[in-house]
Amino acid sequence: MTAQTTPAYTDILYEVDGPLAVITLNRPDRLNAWTQVMEDEMHAAMLQAEADEAVRAIIVTGAGRGFCAGADMGLLSGAAESQGTREPRAAEAVSDDNFDQKFSYMLKLKTPVIAAINGPVAGIGLCMVLFTDLRFMAEGAKLTTAFARRGLIAEHGSSWMLPRLIGNMNALELLFSGRLVGTAEAERLGLVRSLPAEGFLDAVKTYARELVTTSSPRSIGVMKGQVYRAMFQNLSTAWDEANRLMVESFESEDFREGVSHFVEKRAPAFTGR
Incomplete structure (x- = not known):
């Protein structure tokens, strides 16, 4: 199928x-x-993809040789220079909904979000990546938290999500040092999966297509919700929820198709319903 590009955005590209x-x-x-x-624009594109029944996975990547260098330093320079001439910046207002923050909204999408880290990623770009579901990184790419080297702190939910992905000590070391981390180390930490730089995005697309073809989109969406809600639940609550969701799964089209294609020894044709 030919990719279709949406022309309405300026700082991102969106295609199906x-x-x-x-x-x-x-x-x-x-x-x-x-x-x-x-x-x-990225937020709008995520919601656009979530609303499209034909879309079963979302891939986020970067144009050119980088993924995201962090906040535009021109904007940061302006903020630093103006601090002596005006009142301190007010803290950003946030919702009290765990899944309605700058990047955590991605956790409540039923569609899996996959980061294809094709090049350097730093600061706020890395914070965004932490809230994707799966992260692939091209060999030779590098990442950094960067904040401590700019006189800043662990912002945009990184102090909450990074330890959950790689543990407290590893998270603190990366946050304290702001050092560059290569693909191989990031994979050892469990933060990413490594893929060759040659043909990188095509390899991520191949993985994603196979994932959403061989697995039920409904199952993927339900399990994604289970995992992220469980971060705020105790075991008994998560267990009770799983029991209820399993009963609901027995009534789904994808359950019937999952049994049928296995018995008939053919490729699945999941509907996501």
């Missing part, structure tokens, strides 16, 4: 390629440095 929606951070001349426009 079969069952995949691909969001490309698109400021290659600035290593896709983060802007408010980019943030707003």
